[in-house]
Amino acid sequence: MTGKVGAWPFVRLKLRLTANGLRGRSSRIALFVLGALFAGFFAIVGYSSFAIPGVADSLFAAESALPLGGAALVLGWLFLPLVFFGVDESLDPARFALLPLHRRTLITGLFAAALAGLPALATLVASAGMVDTVARLGGPAAAGVQAVGILLGLLLCVAVSRAVTSAFATALRSRRSRDLAAISLALLAAAIGPLQLAALAGAQRADWDTVASVSRVVAWTPLGAPYSIGLDVAAGRAWQVPLKLLISLAAIAALLWWWSRTVESAMVGTAGSSTNRTSASTRSPVDLLLLRWAPRTRFGALVSREIRYWWRDARRRANLITFSIASLFLPISLAVSTSSPGGTTIFVGVLAALALANQFGFDGTAYAANITTGVPGRVEINARAVAHAIYTIPMLLATATLIAVLSADPARLAGTLGLLLAAYGVGLGLVLPLSIRAAYALPDTPNPFAMSSGGGAAKGFLTLAVLLAGVVVSLPLQLIALFTAPVWLWIGLPAGIAYGAAGYLIGSGIAADQLDKRMPELLAAVTPNR
Amino acid sequence: MSLGGLVKRFDTKLAVAGVSLEVPAGSFYGLLGPNGAGKTTTLSMAVGLLRPDEGRALLLGYDVWADPTAAKARLGVLPDGVRLFDRLTGPELLGYHGLLRGMDAATVDQRARELLEVLELGAGNRTLVVDYSAGMKKKIGLACALLHAPRLLVLDEPFEAVDPVSAALIRDILQRYVAGGGTVVFSSHVMEIVERLCDHVAIMSSGVLRMHGPLDQVRGDKSLEEVFVQVVGGRVATGSELAWL
Ligand SMILES: Nc1ncnc2c1ncn2[C@@H]1O[C@H](COP(=O)(O)OP(=O)(O)OP(=O)(O)O)[C@@H](O)[C@H]1O
Ligand SMILES: [Mg+2]
Numbered sequence: 001m002t003g004k005v006g007a008w009p010f011v012r013l014k015l016r017l018t019a020n021g022l023r024g025r026s027s028r029i030a031l032f033v034l035g036a037l038f039a040g041f042f043a044i045v046g047y048s049s050f051a052i053p054g055v056a057d058s059l060f061a062a063e064s065a066l067p068l069g070g071a072a073l074v075l076g077w078l079f080l081p082l083v084f085f086g087v088d089e090s091l092d093p094a095r096f097a098l099l100p101l102h103r104r105t106l107i108t109g110l111f112a113a114a115l116a117g118l119p120a121l122a123t124l125v126a127s128a129g130m131v132d133t134v135a136r137l138g139g140p141a142a143a144g145v146q147a148v149g150i151l152l153g154l155l156l157c158v159a160v161s162r163a164v165t166s167a168f169a170t171a172l173r174s175r176r177s178r179d180l181a182a183i184s185l186a187l188l189a190a191a192i193g194p195l196q197l198a199a200l201a202g203a204q205r206a207d208w209d210t211v212a213s214v215s216r217v218v219a220w221t222p223l224g225a226p227y228s229i230g231l232d233v234a235a236g237r238a239w240q241v242p243l244k245l246l247i248s249l250a251a252i253a254a255l256l257w258w259w260s261r262t263v264e265s266a267m268v269g270t271a272g273s274s275t276n277r278t279s280a281s282t283r284s285p286v287d288l289l290l291l292r293w294a295p296r297t298r299f300g301a302l303v304s305r306e307i308r309y310w311w312r313d314a315r316r317r318a319n320l321i322t323f324s325i326a327s328l329f330l331p332i333s334l335a336v337s338t339s340s341p342g343g344t345t346i347f348v349g350v351l352a353a354l355a356l357a358n359q360f361g362f363d364g365t366a367y368a369a370n371i372t373t374g375v376p377g378r379v380e381i382n383a384r385a386v387a388h389a390i391y392t393i394p395m396l397l398a399t400a401t402l403i404a405v406l407s408a409d410p411a412r413l414a415g416t417l418g419l420l421l422a423a424y425g426v427g428l429g430l431v432l433p434l435s436i437r438a439a440y441a442l443p444d445t446p447n448p449f450a451m452s453s454g455g456g457a458a459k460g461f462l463t464l465a466v467l468l469a470g471v472v473v474s475l476p477l478q479l480i481a482l483f484t485a486p487v488w489l490w491i492g493l494p495a496g497i498a499y500g501a502a503g504y505l506i507g508s509g510i511a512a513d514q515l516d517k518r519m520p521e522l523l524a525a526v527t528p529n530r
Numbered sequence: 531m532s533l534g535g536l537v538k539r540f541d542t543k544l545a546v547a548g549v550s551l552e553v554p555a556g557s558f559y560g561l562l563g564p565n566g567a568g569k570t571t572t573l574s575m576a577v578g579l580l581r582p583d584e585g586r587a588l589l590l591g592y593d594v595w596a597d598p599t600a601a602k603a604r605l606g607v608l609p610d611g612v613r614l615f616d617r618l619t620g621p622e623l624l625g626y627h628g629l630l631r632g633m634d635a636a637t638v639d640q641r642a643r644e645l646l647e648v649l650e651l652g653a654g655n656r657t658l659v660v661d662y663s664a665g666m667k668k669k670i671g672l673a674c675a676l677l678h679a680p681r682l683l684v685l686d687e688p689f690e691a692v693d694p695v696s697a698a699l700i701r702d703i704l705q706r707y708v709a710g711g712g713t714v715v716f717s718s719h720v721m722e723i724v725e726r727l728c729d730h731v732a733i734m735s736s737g738v739l740r741m742h743g744p745l746d747q748v749r750g751d752k753s754l755e756e757v758f759v760q761v762v763g764g765r766v767a768t769g770s771e772l773a774w775l
Contacts, residue, residue, distance in 0.1 A: 023541065281537065282654055284639040286623035301629035303613060303623075312617040333697070365612040368579055369674070372609070373630040415595035458648075520581040 005101060008089065010109030011116045017090045027525070031420050031440070034461050039122035046126020054133030062137060063231055064132050064212045067155060067219040070153055070227025073123060075158035077165055081320070082188060087165045087449050088117055091264045106251050107260045124154050128229045130227060134472050138234025141171025145241060146230020152248045153226040159255035165261040165449040174312050220244070222251035268381070298375065299383050306387030309362070315442065316362055345416055346478060348399055349423025350470030352392045353431045355460050359384055360439045361526045366524055377515030381508050385428055395422040414489045415481065420495025422477050425500020427470045436514045438462060441528045474504065531558075531715060532681060536575050538568075544555035545571045545736040548585070553730070558708045558722040560745075561717040562754075563734035564762050568688055569603035569717040570610050572734070576715075577607045577684050581730055584649040588711075601623055603631075606675035608668075610686035610717075616659040620670050621649050623659055624677060625661070631678040638677070649699070662689040672700065676707075683707065689723055693740045701727060735762045 009462050020027050029080030050069055053062035057483055081087045091113050114120070127150040135143035218224035225244040232240045286296060291307060294300035310316045360367055370380060400417040404410050443450045477499050481488045488495075515522065531553040538546040538676055545569040553559045560641055563569050574580035576587045578594040580603070587594045592601035611710060615623060621642060628638030641743060646653040649669045668691055675683060683704075689697050704714055704727065718724055725745070731754070732742035740761045741748050 081604040136697055283577050285625035285642040286635045287625075288619065288621040288631070289625035296629065296635040298630050301626050305618065305626055306624075309615075309617060346676075363615070366615045368609055368612045369615060369627065370578060370630065371579055372602060373627065375630060376599075403721050423757070519578060523579060 004257055004407065005105050005109070006281035007109045007112035010113040014091050014113035014116055021090070028440075031461070035118055039118040039460060043122040044123070050127065051132040053137035057136065059137055059235060060212065062133050063219075063235070064208065064215045066133065066231055067215045067224030067228045068211070068317065070127065070130070070150075071218050071221070071223035071428025073127065073153065074157050074160060074223045074229075075525025077123070077161040078435065080189070081161045081165050081449055088119075088160060090113070090443070092443065092450070093182035102262065102300075107256055107263065110161070110263070111158065111256065111259075115154070115161055120154060120158055120170045120220075123157055124150065127153060127227070128338075131230065131325035134230035134234055138230065144230075144232045145233045146227075146245075149226045149229040151258075152245070152252070155252050156222065156226060156248060156255070159252050159259065163255040163259040164263070166259055168318075169314075169449055170262045170265055172318065179329075209280075220247070222247055224250075278466075299379055301379065302370075302375070303387045304382030305389075306384055307390060308392055310387065313362060320391060323352060323355060327395050327399045328402060331399055332406065345399075345403070345419040345439070346423040346471050346474045347467065349396065349420045349464075350427035350430075350467055350474070351394065352424050353470070354463055354466055355389055355392075355430050355464065356428065357437055358439055358442070359457070360522055361442045363525070363526065364442065364444065365527050367526060371519045371523060377512035378508075380515060381432055383511045385432065385508060386506070387422075392424065393421075396424060411489050414490075415492030415496075418492035418494070419474075419481060419489075420496070422496035422499040422503070423470060423474050425497075426503035426507075427466065429503035429505075430466050430469050430473070432507045432511035433514055434462060434466065436511055436518060436522055439522055439525045441526050443526045466527045472480075474499075531576065531590070531684075531713065533576055533586075534586050536572060536587065537583045538580065539583050545737055546575070546582075547738075549734070549737070549739050551587075551732060551739065551742060553713060555713050556708065556711055557713055558704070558728045559713070559715045559729050560717065560728035560731040561726060561734065562719075562721075562731060562758055563717070564764060567734040569734055570736040572736075573684055573686050573715070573717060574609065577605060577609070579607075579612075580611060582625070589680050590757070593671055594748045604681045606678065606680035606683045608638060608671045608675045608683075608685040610690075614659055614667065614671060616662075616667075619656050619658055620673075621653060621655070622708060623670060624673060627674040627759060628677050633678055635680055639679055641679075642673075645676065646692055649696070663697060668692050672716060675722070675772050676703070677685040681712055683712060683714045683716075685714065687718060687747075689718055689720055697723070704719055721753075721758065725749075733758060 022032055050066070053059075091110055093110060094107070101109075130150055131143050131146045134146040168181055215224070218230040226248040229241045229244050232238060232244070290296065290300055290304045294304045310320055330344050330348055397417060399412055400420055404413040404417050418420050477496065480495070481492065484491070500506075531551075533551040536549045537544075549568070551570050561573070566569055573579065575585075576589070576594070577580040578598055581595070583611050589601040590604050591753065593606070594601045598679075615626065617625060619717070624642035624645065625638055628642060629635070631695075643737075644652045645651075647673070651666060651670060651673070659667065662670065666746055668688065672685070672688055676686065687701060696703055713767065728745055730743065731745050731748050733740045733748070745754075752760075
């Protein structure tokens with residue numbers, strides 16, 4: 001009964017879903033256009049950087065830059081979806097569970113669909129700069145080989161991001177492996193720090209021979225292999241090409257196999273969805289809901305629910321974990337690399353607030369309950385901020401302590417904490433109105449990394465804009481801190497708290513007004529596509 | 531409840547094209563219509579979940595859009611196609627709704643326990659609502675709508691996915707509620723339930739009210755199902771199609 005199904009229908013389905021998602025929604029079209037601009041910008045910058053060694057006619061530079069640049073692309077595809085962007089899962093594997101499709105067909109199809117998107121296109125264009133370089137250095141034959149290489153590289157990038165996010169999603173859902181997955185996710189996020197460090201250290205020392213030897217090693221790993229084959233032809237080492245092709249293909253095949261395993265378990269839903277505590281409780285419903293110290297009021301109920309949600313909702317939990325790790329590792333990486341920690345503190349504080357950028361998107365249609373019960377905007381906004389602060393402020397305290405300890409200057413603790421709190425308050429002030437005006441729907445899947453198409457671009461753009469704005473708004477305080485360094489030790493904490501509180505009060509006031517006027521529109525914005 | 535000329539347009543599609551409806555206080559009002567008729571859209575606009583393009587909605591004399599606080603305080607809603615805060619357990623969810631309604635904790639506890647027992651959801655049940663069955667989710671949603679003893683209940687398909695015993699139970703609850711002076715508006719596809727419960731019905735199709743009024747007047751001497759099919763004009767039998775089935 002079933003005919004042969006290729007990958008093409010999946011690609012068409014994905015494009016059709018993307019187009020339908022945009023139809024008649026001007027805000028989503030705007031986001032999509034922004035995403036496209038973003039991708040275009042990345043593609044152009046990437047292409048020109050990879051083309052530089054060719055223009056400079058330096059085989060040596062090319063041999064250092066191409067494998068390392070390629071490895072950076074692959075690592076970017078590995079980390080960015082996990083930590084920042086999520087993956088576009090407009091084709092949710094679970095939807096195909098009832099169709100008579102072979103696993104191979106399904107994976108090929110989903111893979112092809114994953115390739116049909118702006119990020120993949122931008123990556124392809126960027127890495128085409130390598131073909132440019134190789135063509136100038138080694139002629140058309142070498143360029144042809146490199147073209148094959150960057151195509152393989154693209155397949156590798158997409159396979160890595162799919163396999164890893166899917167594996168984490170599966171693991172985070174199952175009761176047995178959830179904590180392990182949370183820890184390894186944290187470690188993975190943490191690995192960004194040391195990687196950055198290594199890159200910084202390498203760049204600072206600018207010892208090109210070391211870089212070249214690292215690059216030679218990387219070229220033999222799956223990360224760099226596909227990106228170095230054209231150069232091998234250009235340098236007269238064509239015998240390496242088949243070996244490296246083999247390495248790349250084997251890596252891609254292994255990743256796809258891994259992906260197909262986790263997709264399958266996601267489809268049949270083997271992983272128990274959440275804690276199933278069977279023992280009955282005799283405590284009263286209100287006591288069960290409220291945390292011990294929470295007031296028995298509307299505000300207390302909202303805060304308690306939010307606090308439980310930050311832990312029980314896989315999406316929010318992934319968010320908290322990655323932030324807590326980033327907040328510990330950013331100061332370390334900067335402390336080691338000698339630059340001033342002022343910028344980092346601001347960055348960490350604003351980054352903390354960013355978790356609330358799409359706070360209503362996390363709730364989805366469940367937010368309707370707060371509309372029908374008529375929760376005033378001010379109470380809603382304040383309760384959400386308080387719940388988040390209860391998780392965040394201890395982490396900021398830890399960051400401040402860490403910075404003070406690493407700089408062997410315990411006296412700095414208070415001043416640093418002041419800067420962090422100021423940045424957090426200002427960040428909240430920026431993010432809260434955005435969370436109402438720029439809310440977007442998250443797909444209704446259990447995968448915490450899943451994004452509807454355009455969602456990733458939206459998130460990336462918002463993140464960048466808020467980070468920039470947060471740094472700008474906190475700049476005056478940072479300058480004061482710099483110029484009044486000795487006094488800052490004493491006034492830093494109160495001044496920072498005052499600055500942050502002012503930022504928060506202004507922003508949350510705007511947000512509350514907005515919310516009172518736009519509750520139904522907000523609900524529509526966070527309702528997943530139907 | 532009084533709806534005046536409600537209109538909602540999605541993109542170019544007119545989902546609700548000017549619905550005006552008077553629901554007398556103390557009545558049990560059934561809203562019928564084929565799939566896609568605009569029932570959910572109408573009820574969402576009536577309770578303040580969806581902003582109408584035109585028209586207004588008065589709940590017990592308060593305008594939902596002009597005076598939402600007063601209107602919503604007296605209203606209980608069971609929306610359709612909307613999730614609950616389902617990572618709470620049943621008791622937690624009821625506690626949440628109760629406190630959001632500004633009730634005092636002791637009353638919330640007592641009523642929540644009673645509702646959980648009566649609806650057979652278990653007052654000590656610590657399963658998260660995500661892991662409930664579809665019918666249990668409907669029941670806990672209904673419990674959330676009833677908790678603050680509103681004067682007006684708007685329920686979108688309350689009997690969908692509910693087993694016969696629970697359905698009888700819900701019918702009984704609702705009948706007692708109306709006997710006590712409450713007003714119920716609900717949408718349903720189950721004619722028997724509507725015929726048995728309602729004193730008023732309205733039939734919608736394609737975003738327009740086709741017929742409305744007291745049940746006996748709408749029904750005449752036919753059965754409600756016959757009237758429905760006649761008004762809506764669908765087909766109830768297949769011809770030569772689907773022969774391969
Ligand atoms: N958010 C939306 N965007 C676009 N169109 C919508 C939206 N919501 C509803 N519609 C359209 O409005 C029409 C009315 O839908 P509605 O959900 O009100 O029907 P219904 O009477 O509740 O149907 P059912 O009996 O199946 O629940 C349908 O044609 C639907 O496609
Ligand atoms: Mg409906």
